[in-house]
């Protein structure tokens with residue numbers, strides 16, 4: 617089963633990205649999604665190659681946002697795909713059965729679609745407003761998660777759900793009580809001045825509330 621905490625990287629340069637990813641790994645994150653929203657360049661390849669090495673050193677899972685071909689080239693552990701990215705079916709053909717393919721969902725109908733597509737997990741959001749991503753879908757709030765997870769249970773759908781979007785430490789307990797499997801966070805870990813304490817607290821809240 618996948619780790620309950622996924623760190624989504626941030627940074628406008630390779631150096632910023634590496635600093636942030638190193639900080640997350642050094643302080644106990646075991647799952648990194650490299651999210652470098654630039655047009656593909658040599659920089660992207662260099663960054664991904666380095667992050668792959670770092671994740672190996674820390675025995676962490678390494679997935680790449682959007683870029684299935686890069687994940688294939690580097691033999692990464694997987695990818696995360698949004699609703700307008702490459703289809704899960706095509707990604708599965710390229711990456712094979714054993715790699716992780718995560719998919720975004722914003723509604724219950726998206727969850728049904730992602731389940732039918734055989735994603736390994738779903739990033740369901742946004743929980744609340746965030747500046748990390750532009751053009752957000754409507755905010756779900758706690759009630760949105762309760763409703764979607766209730767409808768999943770009624771249909772016996774068991775795919776792991778990760779909440780995403782503007783999550784803070786104070787939100788984790790109530791989010792976990794809705795029945796999600798875990799959380800994906802970016803700004804929270806990137807901006808903290810005490811990553812060790814924060815990640816310990818996050819892991820504790822994730823673990824005890826399951």
Ligand SMILES: Cc1ncc(COP(=O)(O)OP(=O)(O)O)c(N)n1
Pocket residue numbers: 622624649651681682696697698699700701718719720721738739740741749778780800
């Ligand atoms: C875990 C997780 N959930 C959702 C997303 C968002 O993916 P997407 O909709 O493709 O948006 P971008 O991240 O590509 O801007 C995610 N990255 N991770």
Ligand SMILES: Cc1nc(C(=O)O)sc1CCOP(=O)(O)O
Pocket residue numbers: 624720739740741742743745746747748749752753780781782783800801802803804
């Ligand atoms: C990458 C992403 N996708 C979202 C979605 O709702 O699909 S919200 C989001 C940003 C997550 O970063 P933070 O923890 O800083 O809010």
Ligand SMILES: [Mg+2]
Pocket residue numbers: 681682696697698701
């Ligand atoms: Mg995407």
